[in-house]
Amino acid sequence: MADQQTPASSGRRLTLRQRQRASRGMQYAVLIAVAVLLAALADWSAIQQSFLNLDVAKEGLPELFTVALRNTVIYTVSGFVLGFAFGLVLALMRLSRVAPYRWLSAIYIEIFRGLPILVVFLMIISVPLAFPGFELPGGVYGQAALGLGMVSAAYMAENFRAGIQAVPKGQMEAARSLGMPHGRAMVSIVIPQAIRIVVPPLTNQLVALLKDSSLVLILGVTATQVELAKFGNDQSSTFANPTPLLVTGLTYLLITIPLGYAARRMEARQGASR
Amino acid sequence: MSTVEIRNLHKSFGKLEVLKGIDFSVETGQVVCVIGPSGSGKSTLLRCVNLLEQPTSGQVFVDGIELTHPDVDIDAARRRLGMVFQQFNLFAHLTVLRNVTIAQERVLKRPRAEAVRIARENLEKVGLSEKAESYPAQLSGGQQQRVAIARALAMNPSLMLFDEPTSALDPELVGDVLQVMRRLAEDGMTMLVVTHEMGFAREVADRVVFMDQGVIVEDGPPAQVIAAPQHNRTREFLHRVLHPGD
Numbered sequence: 001m002a003d004q005q006t007p008a009s010s011g012r013r014l015t016l017r018q019r020q021r022a023s024r025g026m027q028y029a030v031l032i033a034v035a036v037l038l039a040a041l042a043d044w045s046a047i048q049q050s051f052l053n054l055d056v057a058k059e060g061l062p063e064l065f066t067v068a069l070r071n072t073v074i075y076t077v078s079g080f081v082l083g084f085a086f087g088l089v090l091a092l093m094r095l096s097r098v099a100p101y102r103w104l105s106a107i108y109i110e111i112f113r114g115l116p117i118l119v120v121f122l123m124i125i126s127v128p129l130a131f132p133g134f135e136l137p138g139g140v141y142g143q144a145a146l147g148l149g150m151v152s153a154a155y156m157a158e159n160f161r162a163g164i165q166a167v168p169k170g171q172m173e174a175a176r177s178l179g180m181p182h183g184r185a186m187v188s189i190v191i192p193q194a195i196r197i198v199v200p201p202l203t204n205q206l207v208a209l210l211k212d213s214s215l216v217l218i219l220g221v222t223a224t225q226v227e228l229a230k231f232g233n234d235q236s237s238t239f240a241n242p243t244p245l246l247v248t249g250l251t252y253l254l255i256t257i258p259l260g261y262a263a264r265r266m267e268a269r270q271g272a273s274r
Numbered sequence: 275m276s277t278v279e280i281r282n283l284h285k286s287f288g289k290l291e292v293l294k295g296i297d298f299s300v301e302t303g304q305v306v307c308v309i310g311p312s313g314s315g316k317s318t319l320l321r322c323v324n325l326l327e328q329p330t331s332g333q334v335f336v337d338g339i340e341l342t343h344p345d346v347d348i349d350a351a352r353r354r355l356g357m358v359f360q361q362f363n364l365f366a367h368l369t370v371l372r373n374v375t376i377a378q379e380r381v382l383k384r385p386r387a388e389a390v391r392i393a394r395e396n397l398e399k400v401g402l403s404e405k406a407e408s409y410p411a412q413l414s415g416g417q418q419q420r421v422a423i424a425r426a427l428a429m430n431p432s433l434m435l436f437d438e439p440t441s442a443l444d445p446e447l448v449g450d451v452l453q454v455m456r457r458l459a460e461d462g463m464t465m466l467v468v469t470h471e472m473g474f475a476r477e478v479a480d481r482v483v484f485m486d487q488g489v490i491v492e493d494g495p496p497a498q499v500i501a502a503p504q505h506n507r508t509r510e511f512l513h514r515v516l517h518p519g520d
Contacts, residue, residue, distance in 0.1 A: 171363060174365070176326065176352065177324055177355065177356075178353075178357075179350065179377060188380060189365055192367050193365075193366060
């Protein structure tokens, strides 16, 4: 009788491999059951109407690219450039021989790595309250670049610091022994090598910044200043249809996935050349 | 005339006293080899001469100028000194040619064309003219070290410092570097060389200095220090170096 029992009911006598196979079979069964259930329950024509509505999607063209994507790129790149320059300064302060510079840099980095960008944007909006009459040049573009730049500078400073410290000490010694002053040696010899080291992490920063640029909408943008996320949101309210959100999401992925892939490729190549 | 003069030089790292009062000079045109066991302070001595290490006390003079004087412009003073490192330390992001021109242009303010001409002359001197456009990573260790020598020479130093220049090289690559150094010595360059190459010291050096535990134990012509050492410590060290495994 015993050997006519089904495998499932005599688990204790199964070999390890048989048990693994049974477990894998169960997992496939669950997956198929869920898929069948979803397919049966979902109203496909309704889903297509709301998320894959080509007529609505076409309404967004060409502004999706000429206005929204363009602005997203402007906000991202201006924030990145500002963050890059300021981050490099912060990193050099962090490594300075003058202790107060080190402290100031450390405090800044801790604060701005800890704050959500949304809060930073809200504070930037409030600046005119504290300084009546003061206005940031560039309007929303200036505010966006400042907010994104201030936050990304804190992250990039840590990247730069690690990069500078990864350049072998002998490079600085060789430069100094050729008569280069410390600052010149830093600019001509150490920083160019450090930047090569930090290209992959900075590419990841660029991806993060691109996503964070969606928060620019809190600054109150006009129709010409609108970026991808707000554009998608506005379109979907106008047409009472979420298709534009899907289109917006795909547009982000069009940039973030290749960039992330490039960053991983560069990381791998650097790892291999060490 | 002395190119280098060192008076009562002391150097401590924290509590560890590495140099315990060094007095010593290098005459113009002389080649002086510093030998001694690892940890004897010979590399530190060399690094104190161009102030890569700040001496704890004592004086260093080069061409009659006191480098240890608080008012001295250390960057200007270092231009008189060429330094060659054990690990080559070529600038990894620059071509061989750029490695040799960058300090000429940035420090000596030579025009680009002149810097390139001088760089090519010096690369030819070390036998690497055809590698001008290569990057350091594409060269062997021996080639990198010869570029490092050309880089230092392009600054027209009055003294060349060598910090164990062949210690990081594969044995078959040592000869080319020593050959370049030998020719440099023949041309009358003043050289201070920290080395384990006893053959080179015996053949090329005008003087050999034996250091142990932060002091100079013996200082004299190679025929004396290497061939007929006066001190026990020198004898023991030379025996270990010349007959390893005994």
